Amino acid sequence: MEERNNTTTPANAAKKCCCGWGAFVVGLVVALILGWWVLPNLMKETKRQPIAFSHVEHVQNQGMTCEQCHFVRADGTFSGAPTTAQCAECHSTILGNDPEEARFVREYVQTGREIKSEWLIYQKQPDNVFFSHALHFGPLAELKGPAEVSAFCSRCHLNVAETDVPPVYRENRLSGYSENTMLMWGCERCHAEHMAMGNTNASNACFTCHK
Amino acid sequence: MDRRGFLKFAAGGTVGLVASPIIWNTLYDAVYWTQNWGWIPRLKKGASEYLPTVSKICPSGTGFLVRTVAGTPVRTIGDRNNPVTHGAITALAAAEAELRVSPARLKTPLRRSSDGAYIAITWAEAERLLKEKMQAAGSSVAAVSGDPTSSINEVLSSMLNQKGSSDFYFMPGDEQPAALAWEAMGGQGRLGYDMEGSDCILAVGAPVLESWGVVAANRSLFNRTHPVGGEATQKFLYAGAVQNNTAAGADLWLPMKNGTDMALMLGIAHLLIKAGKKGFAAGLGNFAAFVEAYTPEKVSAITGVPSARLEAAAKMLVEARRPLVIAGSALGSGGSAGPVMAAVALNMLLGSVNRQGGMLDMPFPVSVVDHATEYRATIAKRFVDYTQSVAAGKTKAPAFLLVYAANPVYSLPADAGMKETLAKAGFTVAVASFMSETCAQCDLVLPAALGMEAFDDVQTPYGSGRVTYALARPVAKPFENARGAGELFIALAQELGLELGVKDMPELLYKHAYALGAPFRSMMEEGKVHVAGFDLPASPLFYNWEAIRLAASAPGAEGDLQVAPVVVLGMGTAQTAIPPFATKVVTDYQLKGRYSVAQMNGATAAKLKVKAGDLVRLVAGNNVEITVVAAIFEGILPDTVSLAAGLGHTAFDEFSKGKGANVLALTSVCREPGTGLPVWGLAGVKAARA
Numbered sequence: 020m021e022e023r024n025n026t027t028t029p030a031n032a033a034k035k036c037c038c039g040w041g042a043f044v045v046g047l048v049v050a051l052i053l054g055w056w057v058l059p060n061l062m063k064e065t066k067r068q069p070i071a072f073s074h075v076e077h078v079q080n081q082g083m084t085c086e087q088c089h090f091v092r093a094d095g096t097f098s099g100a101p102t103t104a105q106c107a108e109c110h111s112t113i114l115g116n117d118p119e120e121a122r123f124v125r126e127y128v129q130t131g132r133e134i135k136s137e138w139l140i141y142q143k144q145p146d147n148v149f150f151s152h153a154l155h156f157g158p159l160a161e162l163k164g165p166a167e168v169s170a171f172c173s174r175c176h177l178n179v180a181e182t183d184v185p186p187v188y189r190e191n192r193l194s195g196y197s198e199n200t201m202l203m204w205g206c207e208r209c210h211a212e213h214m215a216m217g218n219t220n221a222s223n224a225c226f227t228c229h230k
Numbered sequence: 231m232d233r234r235g236f237l238k239f240a241a242g243g244t245v246g247l248v249a250s251p252i253i254w255n256t257l258y259d260a261v262y263w264t265q266n267w268g269w270i271p272r273l274k275k276g277a278s279e280y281l282p283t284v285s286k287i288c289p290s291g292t293g294f295l296v297r298t299v300a301g302t303p304v305r306t307i308g309d310r311n312n313p314v315t316h317g318a319i320t321a322l323a324a325a326e327a328e329l330r331v332s333p334a335r336l337k338t339p340l341r342r343s344s345d346g347a348y349i350a351i352t353w354a355e356a357e358r359l360l361k362e363k364m365q366a367a368g369s370s371v372a373a374v375s376g377d378p379t380s381s382i383n384e385v386l387s388s389m390l391n392q393k394g395s396s397d398f399y400f401m402p403g404d405e406q407p408a409a410l411a412w413e414a415m416g417g418q419g420r421l422g423y424d425m426e427g428s429d430c431i432l433a434v435g436a437p438v439l440e441s442w443g444v445v446a447a448n449r450s451l452f453n454r455t456h457p458v459g460g461e462a463t464q465k466f467l468y469a470g471a472v473q474n475n476t477a478a479g480a481d482l483w484l485p486m487k488n489g490t491d492m493a494l495m496l497g498i499a500h501l502l503i504k505a506g507k508k509g510f511a512a513g514l515g516n517f518a519a520f521v522e523a524y525t526p527e528k529v530s531a532i533t534g535v536p537s538a539r540l541e542a543a544a545k546m547l548v549e550a551r552r553p554l555v556i557a558g559s560a561l562g563s564g565g566s567a568g569p570v571m572a573a574v575a576l577n578m579l580l581g582s583v584n585r586q587g588g589m590l591d592m593p594f595p596v597s598v599v600d601h602a603t604e605y606r607a608t609i610a611k612r613f614v615d616y617t618q619s620v621a622a623g624k625t626k627a628p629a630f631l632l633v634y635a636a637n638p639v640y641s642l643p644a645d646a647g648m649k650e651t652l653a654k655a656g657f658t659v660a661v662a663s664f665m666s667e668t669c670a671q672c673d674l675v676l677p678a679a680l681g682m683e684a685f686d687d688v689q690t691p692y693g694s695g696r697v698t699y700a701l702a703r704p705v706a707k708p709f710e711n712a713r714g715a716g717e718l719f720i721a722l723a724q725e726l727g728l729e730l731g732v733k734d735m736p737e738l739l740y741k742h743a744y745a746l747g748a749p750f751r752s753m754m755e756e757g758k759v760h761v762a763g764f765d766l767p768a769s770p771l772f773y774n775w776e777a778i779r780l781a782a783s784a785p786g787a788e789g790d791l792q793v794a795p796v797v798v799l800g801m802g803t804a805q806t807a808i809p810p811f812a813t814k815v816v817t818d819y820q821l822k823g824r825y826s827v828a829q830m831n832g833a834t835a836a837k838l839k840v841k842a843g844d845l846v847r848l849v850a851g852n853n854v855e856i857t858v859v860a861a862i863f864e865g866i867l868p869d870t871v872s873l874a875a876g877l878g879h880t881a882f883d884e885f886s887k888g889k890g891a892n893v894l895a896l897t898s899v900c901r902e903p904g905t906g907l908p909v910w911g912l913a914g915v916k917a918a919r920a
Contacts, residue, residue, distance in 0.1 A: 044242060048246065049243060054252035093310070094295075196262040
């Protein structure tokens with residue numbers, strides 16, 4: 020009984036408290052390292068695009084516009100990334116000194132290999148999502164210059180317009196989807212809150228996106 | 231570390247994990263992982279192509295581009311390079327890629343077993359059965375086609391002719407009464423309408439923007455002549471009982487009681503003659519004397535159209551440089567010849583025959599298959615006369631009856647005798663793409679490929695003002711076990727030792743193209759549509775006032791209320807039923823739950839003591855009774871109810887079966903005075919709250 024009473028003395032209590040906080044802090048730090056760095060890297064596989072395509076070279080140095088490669092077809096479908104044949108309209112032969120361009124011409128243009136089927140789509144959605152680029156391009160006509168256009172596109176996409184090499188593609192090992200794939204809450208920023216980006220009047224009914 | 235220290239470490243770890251994104255990221259990934267389950271359908275990825283061809287399920291043979299991904303059709307869109315449609319597409323043709331894989335699509339040959347159920351058989355068995363039954367039938371064979379624009383009809387009629395039978399028919403449509411009327415007025419060729427060349431069109435009873443004629447071309451023309459925010463370059467007038475889409479688009483709508491088309495046109499003829507429009511031809515004096523009695527006041531009393539509006543319509547026609555009057559039926563079948571005769575007479579008064587923007591005497595499609603019946607002769611034959619005669623026992627039932635691309639069990643009135651003919655026939659075969667009511671009554675059901683899956687063609691559809699020729703090319707593989715009907719019939723003819731003069735469908739199509747001077751290779755390889763020139767003959771037209779007088783004496787439908795059917799291609803045809811893709815455009819004003827909706831104006835509803843949403847019993851003269859839901863719409867004449875056509879199927883799939891009532895069930899076949907043509911365009915009903 021005497022000993023038990025002694026454990027409640029102020030001196031003993033202070034000693035126990037200090038040791039307990041240390042364990043808590045260690046646990047916290049380990050978990051933060053695991054949660055912010057180790058596990059995310061373990062769960063994601065890093066991939067690179069088949070060719071180190073430079074948007075800067077094409078847009079800023081060669082003066083191309085976005086619509087020359089990414090356009091809406093007559094039926095409202097979006098072309099997405101260009102095909103080897105489209106690229107070969109300029110790159111039928113090697114034009115410059117870039118080793119990546121030479122590799123593209125050698126491995127894709129000259130062999131007929133399709134670059135589009137190998138290109139990694141950062142925002143690729145599951146098949147049950149029916150997304151129409153044409154319907155979301157309404158404000159494009161009012162935008163002035165590539166900077167405004169890329170800012171508009173980067174509301175959903177990575178801003179690749181000013182990159183010299185494509186961003187790293189990180190694929191989740193569990194689901195097989197890119198870490199940049201937009202989740203439904205991203206869509207609902209406009210579809211559920213009409214005034215979030217100007218009055219879009221977008222319907223939030225299920226069949227608007229899911230067919 | 232003691233127990234308490236471990237717990238604190240764990241608590242720290244938990245807080246750390248919660249403060250990191252790993253849990254939320256894992257949850258997100260789990261959400262995406264659910265999309266990897268094997269039973270979730272996957273899209274087929276691959277090269278995207280846009281291949282021009284024509285629709286064979288759309289009655290106007292709409293030209294379109296089929297978008298294929300890795301060879302699979304995923305969508306159909308209008309073709310801007312098509313000289314007929316200029317990029318327009320009908321609601322039915324727009325649904326064709328989805329219809330290709332519809333639940334009602336026939337996948338394999340089916341044979342009815344002794345207990346009535348269908349069993350799947352192979353094509354080899356089906357072909358053997360076809361050959362045996364047709365051989366055994368001798369000359370007792372009959373066939374009906376629901377696709378008058380196809381060359382496949384020539385193969386069928388040739389086979390029947392060589393077997394010694396002349397019983398090849400087209401399903402009733404708008405062209406039969408028009409052909410009869412045109413001939414009665416002295417026309418020698420095929421009746422055509424140069425709508426593009428006209429600056430003022432009056433359509434009486436013919437919903438040209440919904441179902442009459444070459445709908446895609448009509449709508450394209452309307453879009454071009456009525457630019458949004460701009461001045462209309464063509465005046466468009468419509469007379470009909472319901473403010474449908476055609477009426478809504480019209481510059482002037484003449485709200486005309488159902489079945490009073492002739493009185494309206496005779497009233498306009500009266501006003502035109504008064505205004506000095508007297509296109510001379512034999513019989514003008516008698517015709518002018520006959521229409522003298524059709525004063526605006528009298529016509530207004532008969533038709534319900536205010537006389538001021540009637541006079542306004544006549545004035546617009548008089549002032550137009552190239553006016554054109556068109557008459558047709560709302561249902562697209564069962565119409566009378568009389569209104570077309572009256573329309574021809576109006577065009578004659580206006581000088582609008584065989585000139586730009588008028589009625590045209592066009593050449594009939596030519597036949598290139600040996601022993602085939604000419605189009606002109608086939609269009610003059612009356613299928614309903616034949617089925618009624620068989621049903622009544624006056625004509626011997628055929629030992630072999632083939633129904634191609636048609637659904638007569640659904641699309642003809644009950645007293646047309648189709649069910650009885652099928653029951654009496656020795657062996658019945660349906661060649662169709664979807665499991666229709668007719669298929670469900672046949673002994674053998676053969677799955678036909680769609681236009682985008684096989685070789686076929688579209689020869690000038692009725693309603694056109696130009697001679698056109700388009701090829702249907704196989705831009706996709708036939709669905710499951712379906713097969714091109716043309717190839718099937720040609721192979722059958724060869725098996726039976728019959729001479730057609732063609733060995734396969736490409737050769738048949740080539741012969742047609744050659745006959746028209748069309749560039750076959752570019753049509754086949756690039757999907758180009760040919761528009762042929764033709765000479766306008768000097769037809770000895772005359773005012774057949776006696777025939778017009780007789781037709782005008784036809785009694786209206788009996789009953790308290792007139793039924794005004796509304797046909798929209800979005801609801802499909804008798805052969806397709808409602809396309810699953812189009813179910814979302816079927817509104818609460820057409821179908822409510824399992825009931826058809828009867829639209830009526832407030833005055834009619836008050837008279838019937840019903841309000842919107844009430845169930846109403848409609849009893850037709852033939853004692854058929856249907857229950858509908860009442861809806862109030864002021865764009866309908868008093869004592870008239872409007873019902874959407876295309877509902878009330880008892881076959882097909884969950885998207886059509888048991889939905890609403892078939893408006894054709896309320897109609898009965900009667901004979902038009904003078905012509906004796908079987909008609910069923912009008913229905914009168916008694917109504918009471920259910």
